[in-house]
Amino acid sequence: MSHAPTDLPTRIAARIVLGPGILGRTALALVALGLLTLPVLAGPARPLLKGDITAKRDVITLGDLVEGAPADLAERPLFRAPALGATGTIQVRRIVEAAAGLGLEPPESGGRLQVSVQRAARRIAGPEIETAVTAALARQQGFDPRNLSVAFDGEPPVLTVPVDLDGAAEAVELAYDPRSRRISALVVVGARQASLRVSGQVIEMTQVAVLTRPLARGETVGAADVTTQRRVRDAAAADAPADMAALVGQVAQRPLPAGQPLRSGDLVRPDLVQRGDTVTILYEGSGVSLALRGQAKEGGPLGAVVAVVNPVSKKVLQATVIGPGRVSVGPAPKPASLAAALPARP
Template sequence: MVRMLLLISFILLSCGSTYALQIDVRSSAVVSKTQVVIGDVVDITPPSPRLSAKRLLRAPLPGKSITVKRDQIRRVLQQFGLTEKNCEFSGADEVVVKRDSQTITFARVQRDIADYLARAQRQLSGAKFKFIPQGNVKDIVVPAGRLQVKVIPALAQIVGSRRFTLIYTVDGRTVKNMSVSGKLQLLASVVVAQRNLRRGAIVGSQDVKMVVVDISKTEQPLYNLIDVVGMMVARSIRSAQIVDGKNLVLPPLIKRGAFVKLIARRGAMLLTATGIAMQEGKMEDIIRVRNSASQKEVLARVIGPDKVEVGF
């Protein structure tokens, strides 16, 4: 304060006019910070940067305005030794001070979530996220400045998230923390049943097709028809239902009661015989087989269609 008074005295002494300082009050002002300083609302002649930087009052909320009377400005200046005897006031009787701002709209929120999901889906093979928000978000007025956002899904893996948290900052300072709920879809071209497929059926090429659908609730979606055709249905699949890999199994290479070729190897020696499968089996399964000649049952490993191998 002492230094400021000395500075004001110097300005007064160095000026030969009747009034050392001219204080011209503006009719309006726009501020971006939390405090209004003297230089925001008046023009000082000759210029005084230190005086202009002195606090006048607290700024209004972003987007809001307040009216400051000339008398209020005069009282603050009196604290620094400026009176009507050594300075001349001119200009408006009052100044309307508005806090600069920017608005976070619902469209902006949707775009921020969409941008986040677009970056995340780069890790996926051809699948695309689509978020459908529930309800609406009112416009949010925040201070002017560099606006940034951090988007956090409800679930770390994103898929299955029903809510996103958005943290907005202006110039590094948090100004809004909000949550948006909705439905998150994961769209991809996958195998879908064209007709009802019963348990035990072998899937044919006419039974399935490729369709772009939401796979967010499917554990093992299949992306190629070749992965499905020829497989056996382990659990019934309805028409238009996504074919889930967990509902398919390899079909048995050997059916119960079928004639099979028994193969026994030892070094260069190869023996073969005919048998009857006592149970069905897939590749590498161990099944019981009855030797047609001896009528004895042996355990054999499935090595191909209607072929089993026994040890001896």
């Protein structure tokens, strides 16, 4: 009896017994040929140095410096932080030694030799300190704090506090000598968690009127031409005008530069009535209202009393100037200011 032909490789493979030795040798051969890769068992990751840091506390912990530090050791203090607002460095070898002292392997440093540490802080500068001192002085002495300034001794004061210390600066233990105007105080933040002793000279300020642009002689002051500025009271002129609104509508007696404090003689009220002018004479009273034409015998500014002639009776009347070419001989309404009396600019 004849048999059907059979594929020879298949018949041979069917008779091969794959024992453990053969499997091992086959796997090694495949690895050598690059056809098979064996898994590599990874060890625990090494801790990693974080690099430059910003410290918010007065100590630096292991967790501040090392990424992946064990939870039970992360809060362990290792070094003192720099002073508030200052910057310092820590050598990497010291961090390695500190880690070894805690039973840890050296952190991966990436070739760094040192770590920079900046201490976070909030700076309270001179203007805020001055505000605290002048507010305390105003409460103690009854001054207007808006008119007070302090020239501090030495360099402008700066109080450096931790970033998490909230609250504004306050001045306590205030001592003031009215004769010398010397002042000293302790500036504190929080419940005296941060403090700074300051001293200096109190300077009283005042508001003075100054021009915002130069004026030529005879030029009229407009509302936008004058403003107020704080100046040292002792240096301000005694005859400086106090009412800025009253300056609007006045004219310059001479050329005046911008920014210079005004004095009473710098500006004058313009004559709204000139000598010889024909004027309107108004009279109001007891339900009677009259208006007639007259002639001014003298000139005068707003509010001035001038002599006018009634052309009918030829009688000389004393009338008050209430506007350009207008006078009143009775209780006629008067404008509140020169600016209201003058006609509007085109």
